[in-house]
Amino acid sequence: xNIYTLNRKFLRQDIIDGFNSVIWTERxxxxxxxxxxxxxxxxxxxxxxxxxxxxxxxSNEVMILETYNIESGNLKVTGLSLLPxxxxxxxxxxxxxxxxxxYISGMPPGQVLWYIVNxxxxxxxPYLTGAINTGIANPQQLAIPGLILKDFDKAGGNISVGVxxxxxxxxxxxxxxxxxxxxxxxxxxxxxxxxxxxxxxYRGLDRTSGQTLYPPVRFSPQLDSLTDIKELxxxxxxxxxxxxxxxxxxxxxxxxxxxxxxxxxxxxxSQYTGFDLRALLVFSSxxxxxxxxxxxxxxxxxxxxxxxxxxxxxxxxxxxxxxxVPANQFRYGVHYNLGDVIEVxxxxxxxxxxxxxxxxxxxxxxxxxxxPTVAMLG
Numbered sequence: 246x247n248i249y250t251l252n253r254k255f256l257r258q259d260i261i262d263g264f265n266s267v268i269w270t271e272r273x274x275x276x277x278x279x280x281x282x283x284x285x286x287x288x289x290x291x292x293x294x295x296x297x298x299x300x301x302x303x304s305n306e307v308m309i310l311e312t313y314n315i316e317s318g319n320l321k322v323t324g325l326s327l328l329p330x331x332x333x334x335x336x337x338x339x340x341x342x343x344x345x346x347x348y349i350s351g352m353p354p355g356q357v358l359w360y361i362v363n364x365x366x367x368x369x370x371p372y373l374t375g376a377i378n379t380g381i382a383n384p385q386q387l388a389i390p391g392l393i394l395k396d397f398d399k400a401g402g403n404i405s406v407g408v409x410x411x412x413x414x415x416x417x418x419x420x421x422x423x424x425x426x427x428x429x430x431x432x433x434x435x436x437x438x439x440x441x442x443x444x445x446x447y448r449g450l451d452r453t454s455g456q457t458l459y460p461p462v463r464f465s466p467q468l469d470s471l472t473d474i475k476e477l478x479x480x481x482x483x484x485x486x487x488x489x490x491x492x493x494x495x496x497x498x499x500x501x502x503x504x505x506x507x508x509x510x511x512x513x514x515s516q517y518t519g520f521d522l523r524a525l526l527v528f529s530s531x532x533x534x535x536x537x538x539x540x541x542x543x544x545x546x547x548x549x550x551x552x553x554x555x556x557x558x559x560x561x562x563x564x565x566x567x568x569x570v571p572a573n574q575f576r577y578g579v580h581y582n583l584g585d586v587i588e589v590x591x592x593x594x595x596x597x598x599x600x601x602x603x604x605x606x607x608x609x610x611x612x613x614x615x616x617p618t619v620a621m622l623g
Contacts (some may be wrong), residue, residue: 246267248261264281264282264283266607272583275414276326276328276329277306283322285320286320289320295312306430310322328429328430331412338364338372339535353401354421354424355446356398359444361413362444365387373385401424405543430442449582450585452587466591473568474591476591481562483559484524484559486512488552489528489551491530491548503539508545510553525559532548563595581617583602586599589621600619601617605617
């Protein structure tokens with residue numbers, strides 16, 4: 246594996262050779278990370294100080310080192326990709342001290358993520374130029390140098406969300422995981438004078454046997470691509486119908502309580518009756534007037550979103566787990582990519598639909614390995 250440092254213009258600096266081990270993990274929701282262990286020499290300690298950018302041939306993501314630990318003659322450094330680093334910036338759209346939320350509506354989830362990054366991180370945003378007052382002095386300093394926006398995922402219906410003021414990546418990830426939208430910041434170019442970091446949202450391709458556009462990808466023991474298999478089915482946590490109420494009683498501009506029906510999330514199908522109907526009541530005590538803009542319609546939209554979240558968190562658990570054999574007929578980057586939906590088949594021949602959520606590159610004294618990990622879909 247060819248791993249090296251970058252300077253603050255994202256230009257290649259020092260090759261890191263002679264390392265003991267490295268684990269480079271890229272993830273669908275952007276929370277990629279790296280762990281590198283090297284001999285604790287003076288040279289390595291100078292190259293790998295916290296804040297150093299790290300890159301790997303074959304990857305378009307950049308990691309930034311955060312933690313530096315010397316023990317038993319070795320230096321262990323860990324870091325994260327540039328997207329979760331955005332927790333060093335925050336969301337705020339109002340100068341009012343008691344406001345805590347930013348209400349966004351009328352966009353699909355992938356565009357909402359794009360909209361947040363555009364307004365809170367990209368130079369020229371009215372929130373960062375001061376054209377819109379957020380109560381922050383010199384907001385220009387919060388712009389991320391070189392950050393631009395790539396395309397955003399357009400799938401799914403429009404959503405309404407109350408985005409909490411606070412760290413940016415935490416807010417992005419909550420939306421991304423709820424609606425299963427991938428996101429990433431990549432290094433797209435770098436020169437002596439400028440560099441480009443690009444944020445995008447995306448969904449993986451459907452590579453299951455239920456479609457005909459792409460050759461299907463299935464990991465299974467029958468194809469010698471899956472070993473150490475474990476299988477599980479459980480309805481212990483399953484809910485088929487969820488009602489969400491706002492217990493904080495938000496009000497309109499005249500301090501009149503907002504009248505609304507509860508938010509609802511339900512599995513489709515007429516079979517969910519009697520003992521197959523598994524209902525849940527939830528109270529959303531954090532919903533405030535500023536989160537919904539003092540609107541009953543906005544309140545209902547947020548409650549519907551909360552009900553859907555709870556429904557997603559209480560699914561029929563059906564899992565086939567195992568270790569994907571690295572040297573199998575399906576090659577990453579050729580037959581499938583991060584975020585793609587593929588199939589996993591166990592010994593019982595149950596076929597589960599799964600999403601490729603991680604791709605891991607590692608190397609140690611035992612050699613080099615590359616392999617994906619997958620998460621079952623409901």
